[in-house]
Amino acid sequence: MSTLLFAVTGSYPLAVALLVIGGLxxxxxxxxxxxxxxxxxxxxxxxxxxxxxxxxxxxxxxxxGITVGLFGAVAGIHWSLGLSAAAMCVGTILAGLPVLRDYRRRS
Structure with a gap:
């Protein structure tokens, strides 16, 4: 999420803070x-x-890195990084749904 926000922010201090949060x-x-x-x-x-x-x-x-870089050369680095981060968020949610269903079934 911090990478997605980093890709869309226009504020340099906020971008640095988001990079630190993402790194941690x-x-x-x-x-x-x-x-x-x-x-x-x-x-x-x-x-x-x-x-x-x-x-x-x-x-x-x-x-x-390769896919973000290649797509960044075509669509722009901000769009490339933002779409990559959004895809990662969606993938994480989709991967977590079966776990959540199993957890609810056991409870």
């Missing part, structure tokens, strides 16, 4: 994700699982 959120999310992978991985495969997690996270970030 990214750091927290990566740390929590790595912790969950480490806790759920079988002890014998823990190193392999963490390696795959790290490679896939970096690979997805690289792919996003």
């Amino acid at each position: 959120a990214n750091l927290a999310a990566m740390s929590v994700g790595q912790t969950v992978v480490q806790l759920l991985a079988p002890p014998g495969d823990r190193g392999k699982m963490l390696g795959v997690y790290g490679v896939s996270a970096s690979g997805l970030r690289f792919g996003s």
Whole structure:
């Protein structure tokens, strides 16, 4: 969400603050994700699982950079970044719906 707001803001101080918030959120999310992978991985495969997690996270970030950059060359960087962030928000909501349904079913 902070990336989407960063893409549409016209205020430099607000943009810097949103980048800091986004960076902190990214750091927290990566740390929590790595912790969950480490806790759920079988002890014998823990190193392999963490390696795959790290490679896939970096690979997805690289792919996003390419798509945002290429689309930014065509449509403009603000539109490219804004649409990418909006797609990520929609994807997160769609991925969370089955979890929410399962949670409500169990309650």
